[in-house]
Amino acid sequence: MGFGRRLLSASYVWFTVLLLAKMALLRYLCFGEVAWTRLGSDAAAVAVLTSLTALVLPGRGQTAAYWLLNAVVSTILFASTIYFAHFGSMPIYTALLELNQVPQVQASVQSTMDPMFYLFFADLPVLALLGLLLRRGSRTVSDYSPSYRRGLAAVALVACAGIAAAGIRQGLAIDNELAAAEKQGFLGYQVIAAIKAGRESRMASAADLSQTVGEIKSLQAAYPYRAPGRAAAAPAHSGEAKGMNLIVLQLEAFQNFPIHLKIGGQEVTPVLNELADGAYYFPRVYQQIGQGNTSDAEFMSNTSIYPTAKIAMSTGYGDRALPSLPRLLQRSGYKAYTFHVNDVKFWDRNRLYPALNFDRYFDKPYYNNDHFNDFGASDEELYRFGIEELAKTSEEGTPFYAQFVTASSHFPFKVPADRQRLQVPEGLQDTQLGDYLIAVNYTDYAIGQLIEGLRSKGMWENTVLAVYGDHYGLQPDDNDPAWVSEALGIKYDSRVSRLNIPFIVRVPNQQGGVRVERTGGQLDMMPTIANLLGVKPGDAGIVPFGQDLLNVDRNIVGSRYYLPTGSFFNDEVLYMPGTGFDDGTAISLATLEPVKDLSPYRGDYDYIMKLMGLSDRYVRLLPKR
Incomplete structure (x- = not known):
């Protein structure tokens, strides 16, 4: 045998x-x-x-x-x-x-x-x-x-x-x-x-788009985002930047805690500190990305639609005609561009950008490779080239929307020695936290170079600048929260602090900064920016799942990738389910301590589960282009 x-x-x-x-x-x-x-x-x-x-x-x-x-x-x-x-x-x-x-x-x-x-x-x-x-x-x-x-x-x-x-x-x-x-x-x-x-x-194949839109609006209308007396009032701050250019910076792996943080007497983010102090600063905004990570952040900030978390939205829905911020602004004569130093095929952006209807994208071949990291060109080079292109559009008298996706603070946060500007204490040297602070500091410096470039081209005083982080940077397994808290002199939580990203919107000639403590997420960015520019998402067929953070009295944002499905941030807590609602956990956003009584949040849980389900059905029903 x-x-x-x-x-x-x-x-x-x-x-x-x-x-x-x-x-x-x-x-x-x-x-x-x-x-x-x-x-x-x-x-x-x-x-x-x-x-x-x-x-x-x-x-x-x-x-x-x-x-x-x-x-x-x-x-x-x-x-x-x-x-x-x-x-x-x-x-x-x-x-x-x-x-x-x-x-x-x-x-x-x-x-x-x-x-x-x-x-x-x-x-x-x-x-x-x-x-x-x-x-x-x-x-x-x-x-x-x-x-x-x-x-x-x-x-x-x-x-x-x-x-x-x-x-x-x-x-x-x-x-x-x-x-x-x-x-x-x-x-x-x-x-x-x-x-x-x-x-x-x-379920999606058996549904109807118009019917689904009706269900979405009905569900959102039933949630108390606005106090009864404010619901019918005209939106505050509407049109403050009407007709102005718009630049959105999506900062790689940028958490909120470095803003206004000092290390050894040095400001980690001096440029963003000054920007936040004179702008609308939203310190309680949280990432909501799915499997597509950075590309999902681009998707959300331009569409205000939840990622499904089952597939990168650029891969799964890049064949759709997505209702988007570029389409909304193009109705008012804007040109829409996006800049990224990587190959446009990375995360299928060659499908995502046409789906969002950007007029042009500028990827790796357009930049001088100064070998900053594995992605190639530095943020400084990204902005240098971008300013030159935007100046051409500005000289034609055409308003523009420009999205910049940065890469210099990408994990594992290694900045060339000749580009390092922050000196971290000895105890942070050769640690991921120390490397991260150095990378964030460089990213901040490059933003300063962008601002100076806009000033030199005469565009700064006619440009709204929005800045946000795409997702967390510090890896939880390598950064014990107690150690981070002690090293930085702040209270750091491995879930709340880690997923907390900055969102700053600077409007020219704004009279003083406004710190907006309302909880928000990446879905809320497009509606907030649209209101400041005086354009209405509905005019371009956009059904936003986020809210204008300048015009809500209460908010809730769902998350379901780096947190389990059913998780949400409201104005009080981060809630995360177990096998269901009752065995879940909640953390106070104010104290970062556990919250024992979950009963007040049952309604929010049920609401966010329904809303995310409708978002999934909605995006599946969008027409193909």
Whole structure:
């Protein structure tokens, strides 16, 4: 009898056990524990794979198929663990569509690697040795007839599929993605994600766009964003910058805590400090990005639509004619441009920008590469070129909207020595926090160069400048909140402070700065800017899911990627669900301390879940271009 036939049943057992061990390893690396009581879900799912292999390939090719299955699953778990370490979220199968992005952020990926991740491949030499030993093995079930062996495989497949299906049914009721992944295991979570995606797709295909818009407006009208006496009043600050140019700076990995922070007597962000003191400054704004990260921030700030968190919006919805800020301003004669030093194909921006209807985009080939970091050109070069282009439009008498997406403060925050301007204390040197502050300080300096360039071209006094961060910078696993708090002399929370980003809007000739304490998110930026420019989103068919932060008395913003689905910030707390609402947690935004009584926030939870669901349906129904 050949080696493959004798090893058949042994292969089934060994590879099933081996893959289960790797599922346990993923649990340990991602969730900090193995949770043995939950390995039953992993065992059932793994046994489905190996039983299906045994059923489909009962002959000599079975062992080779097990080796291939092992290699594929190992690679997926390895990549998923890296993804989790970098983003703090468990990836679903749609993340495979973004694998082409990895070479662009190679330094970021390498910096999150842990040698333990390679344990997913440690079995290769062990299995080779085991194969040699098993050549001397005794009689096994593989000596039985092929039909008998297929029968055993079929019985195992049906039994394990039934167990896995029961767990998946339970997991479908859990909106918290991390809770579902931890409870049902990696493979079960992928099935849950696929089933939910199928349900949402069927619901969207059966829906009507105009009907959905009506549901959105009805739901939003029922939420008390405005006090009764203010609801019918004309918007405050409307048209303060009517007809002016607009520049929006999306700052890479820029959190809010460096604003007005001093290190060793040095201001970390002197330019932004001065800007904030004379502008509308919103210190309680939070990131809401999904799987597309930076590109999702661009999507939100221009559309005021929630990312689905199932796929990068540039990839999944770049074929749509998106209602957007460029389209709104083009109705008033504006030209809309976007500037980024990276290749426009990164995050499928070559699809996103036409979907948003920018008139032109300027990507990597337009800049002199001064080799600042892995992306190439520095923020200074980005702004230098941008000013030259905008000056041409300004000289024609045409107003413009220009979006700049910066990259100099990208993780892992390595600024060339000759560009460093901030001297961090010895205790922060060669730490991620110290590197981050140096990178943020450089980003701030470059903004100063942009302002000077606008002044020299005579554009500064006719230009609204909006600045915001796309997402957090400090990696939670590398920056203990207690240490950050002690090192900086501030109170830092790994969730609230980490997701808190700056939003500043400077209007020329503004009489003094205004600090707006209203809670907000990236969805709120477009409606707020539109009001200042005196344009109405509805005129361009825009249905905003965010609010004008200068004209609400209460606000709520949802989040569902770096936080579990159902999480939200309102004016009081950050709330995060568990397996449902009742076992969730809340943190006070004012004190950064836990809040025990969750009952006041049940209505906000129900509202934000409905609103995000309608947003998903709405974007799916938008016409293709």
